[in-house]
Amino acid sequence: MKFKSLIAVILSLAAILFVLAFTLDWMGRPETLAPVGQPSSAAAEDAAKGADSPSGDVEASTAPSAKQSGPDDAKSSQLEGTSDKVEATRPSWNPQPTQTDERLELPEDPEKTASAMPSAEPRKPALSKAPKPGAAEGKLTKGFPKEAMPLPSSTTIERSSVEAQSSLVMVGVQGRSKQSVEEVLAFYEAHFKDLQWLASTSTDADGSTRLQAGFGQDTATVTLHQLPTGLTEINAAGVFKVED
Template sequence: MKFKSLIAVILSLVAILFVVAFTLDWMGRPEQPAPAGQQANAAAEDAAKGADSPSGDVEPSKAPSGKQSDTDDAKPSQPEGTSAKVEATRPSWNPQPTHTDERLELPEDPEKTASAMPSAEPRQPALSKAPKSGAVEGKLTKGFPKEAMPLPASTTIERSSVDTQSSLVMVGVQGRSKQSVEEVLAFYEEHFKDLQWLASTSTDADGNTRLQAGFGQDTATVTLHQLPTGLTEINAAGVFKVED
């Protein structure tokens, strides 16, 4: 009898030690996260509790850390149950169109409203009448058109000629001037400028200075050559059209 009682006491002690050891081992373990299903159920229960509360306030969930929170803050909040609509804005330089029936009408007399360009002065002809044909040495032939082909001062005339064919007059003159090449050239440039002719100057291979000018059917060529004596040799020729 005593032996059975001793065994019972020993078994009781072993059971007590086992319970104490299991309790200590359970308390020392880290807390394990609840399964996903339990978390979802817990969240649903929290939402239901918030809906049933008198104030209806629900504790907002914390935004996850990182770039997601920055993105959510940048987006404007939209009321629930409404879709986001993007309204195109019209630039300031393009006002709202006005639907009017006004039409652009031309003036009754465009010629009166248009600004007229100033008319250029008509060019005067180099020759107003045709001289008689002729050629002479040492002076100008009779009727030589000095207004169309003049000669500078201090010029000794060697020969001159005029050849009239219908409305065309061909003239030529050769002489020697005491003026320099530059002075004679400036004399003829000024003359052709007064006639409103286009003129150009060039230098030949032999060193002669050539001036060419013209307007329409009127043309003229003046060749200047510096002589060893210091004089300037002049050879001038032109073709002019007589305008009635």
């Protein structure tokens, strides 16, 4: 009996020593890392907690990532990168006013420095003195001012008149010429050109040619009409101011 009890005690002590050695050996070993692709124990615990919580997946999916960036962030970063390189440019037309010491100064005598217009020849008066008033048939009245209102050659006088009113003299003549309308018109145009008058030509409704000329208070009107006989009818009238 004593021998069996001794063996049992020895076996019990050996078992206790084996268990104690195994425990000490396990506690002294370092924690092994989980292989790639398998979660560690801490990650597994977090995943388990997220699975137990109903809102864990939603929060994890909706939480913004620090590494993600939108188009606005890309634009802002691009502008920040190029802001240092942008330089202000000035338009080519240079809006800045030029500062100069030059000033416009009037000449001491403007009349001497101003460009003078070429002096035109003074116009001679059409009448230097007033003729005697009167009227005549078939001829020119006595004192008729032919220098102011001439007649072309080969002209038959039908009637003429001269009237005076203050410093104005009014004359009129009617006749027929063997020259054509163009020839008579050229005759009067040359006459008014010598007087340095302004002249204009127009055509009346009956086909007559009207020539009007004048300067200042001096005016004249000549109407030409081609007759069936081939003659040119002349009706001339004028108003002239006498320059004493």
